[in-house]
Amino acid sequence: MNGTNSTPDTNSTPGTPGTASTDTRRRILLLAGAALGAALIVLVLLVTVFGARLEAPTVALSAASAALVYALGQLYAMVRALSQPDRVAQVGQAAGSFTQAELRDEKRRLLRAIKELEFDFGMGKLSQVDHDTVIATYRLRAIEVMRALEGGSSLHPELARLLAEREAARLAASQPAAAPVDMPAIKPAAKLEVTPMPEPGPAASGPFDQTTRICGSCGGTNDADARYCKLCGAAMKKAEATARAAQAARSGEIGGAS
């Protein structure tokens, strides 16, 4: 009738929103086109076959036929969706299993809070002492949350163990004598600035995909939108350029490690 098809949406996964939205858009356009076409056909039939005059009621009846075609098209899509083979849906039912989402919210809130505090300070609403005290508290909490996010990832236990082994091996190979990377102490009245490591580690690699960025300074993995490294505090833009250069030089090594 109108070529509607619910399968692209049904089969789409959260990972492929682009394809799903393109298909949905195509389906909507097709259905809208069919509805308008039906309205036009009815209008022509009414005027030519039934001798109706081209006035408001005639146009309204054509519009009604367009609505009918749209409704039938959607009913067809519904029946078609119900006739598809079933799959397990991503439906949240168990409370308490969304700590990652809450942590991400908390992180975003804290980073926004820091930025707002700086803006309010610039606007003269806060004294230097209040600004420094409050901002230091929030920076500490932001770091805690980011660490919790890092440690509380919902990886498969086996995969997490493998990654941990690989990371340990990488650290052992690159910095045999170095102490484990620690968070620098935060001084109450200080900005979140940490002495950058002198040179990026030669094997500064990690799980590098589209959602993460590697700090060029310490090699730590950060979120894709991070501005500063959460481990060493170096600015990510500058650090990333260094990392890209280093990565280009070690592309064989990263490929081999994966």
Next chain:
Amino acid sequence: MSLALLAPLAGAPPAGSLSIATLGTATILLLFILSLGTAGLGIIGAQRRSERLIEGAVQGTYASFGLAAFASSLIIYAFLSGDYSIQYVQHTSDAAMPLFYKITAFWGGLDGSLLFWVLLHTLFGSLAVRANRMRHRELIPHVVAVLATITCFFVGLLLFIKDPFSQFLLDIPSQGRGLNPLLQNFYMIIHPPSLYLGYVSLAVPYAFGMAALLTGQVDAAWQRSVRRWVLFSWMFLTFGLILGGLWAYEELGWGGYWAWDPVENAGLLPWFTATAFLHSVMIQERRGMMKAWNLLLIIVSFLLTIVGTFMTRSGVVQSVHAFGSDPVLAWTFGGFMLLIVVVSFGLLIWRLPLLRSRGELESVMSREFAFLVNNWLFLVCALFVLGATMWPTFTEWRMILAEDYPTLLGWQNPGERVVIGPPFFNQYMRPLGLALLLLTGIGPLLAWRKTSTQSLVRQFAAPLVVGAIVTGISRGLGLESPWGLACLGLCGFTFWTIVQEFYRGVALRRKQRPQGVLEALISLVLRARRRYGGYIVHLGVVLMFLGWAGNAYKLEKKVQLKPGESYTLGAYVIRHDGLHATEDWQKEMITADIAVLRNDEVKDVLHPARWWYYQLPDQPTTEVSRYMTAGEDVYVSMQEVDMTSGWTQLSLYINPLINWIWIGFGVMLAGSLVCVGTRKSEGIGEDV
């Protein structure tokens, strides 16, 4: 399909064929079954985690809109083609009505307005599901189930109680009765749909809130999806309320714009709670606090839209534009409201452990605290207006109960139905409104979390001085009303806080990067749309309060003038220059020519009139005419007229500053449009 559908286009229908009415009722029946099915699919799909059932439910939501659109287009067709075999069409239209009013008659009566409600509800449901199904897949089946249940209720009303397609069984009239002339006004084309848009769209945030409670995902995800919807609802509620005020001002001829009419109050109630939510949601976004409160506000806002619909359509309140009394409808709405209360609050209480705050209030000198007080005030306003609107109805119920159960309640004197008029509302709403205006000024001066004591003086000094100067000047000009002076002073104070915020923001931005003033101002607003869009909305609020302050200095007089006579009101002379009678195919009209003079100079000639519609000669309408300036309105309406002697009874008003209400509304609308466009900047850079 039989050709009987074309009957209105080409003569009478053949006996026993499918008519518009039958097709319409069948569509509503199908829509009812579909909504039931969609709700069921959503619930079972979520329980079984079945993608197939959930997809079916989603497609069912879209199909519901398709069927609602089909039913609506059928009724519009019936109006346009004059199918008076349908009772609703016959009651609310006639052949002589202009095309526009024939279309708007769709929502001009009770039955059609319920179908219009269903149309908008299914449209918004479809849009919301389409926009969020990939982003919040885990919430969608529950959202669909809640939306479909609401659809089911309203379609059930159409099907079992108020079918807009029900026909005359005997004696089909050949003429329509016509739409109430009062409703044949430009503002009435836009005002009801705008209020409906605001009302109905609040079902979407409610559905997301319920889905969050059902799934236990009460983090910020659900409210990020609904904040924009609430803003949208808020904009349309505001638009509808203001247009309602303009309609009353221009059509009813009593010189005012708001008389605390129950139906207008019904629109104001969810506006209060939606405004409170738009403020308190910021606290949850920034601090993780007030999660339960925000859910409560969403539930209450939705509940109030149903209460408003109940009040307008059940006849429990007496109003100039209620749809009439209907006890069956009243009980049905009562049952639905009870269901909403039990289910929503039950879920809220069940999930309370998950809704505990992450943060805590650090100082009373913080913006959070100002928002908290603002929320309390809005809720008090909503409760007060609801209570005062319903009180006459409660007293009536008490009388009925005392009559029915004299042994139980006979000891008390039931009295008569109490009437609560505008003075009572004004007495309490005036201080509440001024307190909200004060908070509008104070809020932006405070920092989130904590404002340093030293900076308080720096923040408050200039606005306080400006407020004092404005009050002083107003007093110097001879204005005496203490409420008026307080309102003007607070307008000055709040206005200056907004100016100060913009000035300091621009200065800070220019300090950080080399920019011109205009460039810095534009980039500041675009960079932090919600903050500065909100300030623009506040500017609109200040202008509206300025208009309301003018109410304290209003002049009014009822006079009888013959052509050639004059009357002096305030600084103006009103001169009667004559009368003339005209008619068109719809009505008879008597129009007066009234000259408005100031300092012996004719400023304008006004043409107030009385119109008698042929269909409803007992309900003449008053056509107001006014001379508008930024400072005041000279408003003239004709009450009585005698064409033989020329005696004309006129109501004359001088309404100072009134036009600032409409200007303020325009500014508010512009500000809220700035706020709406925040999608691309929801990162941490937002609002700085």
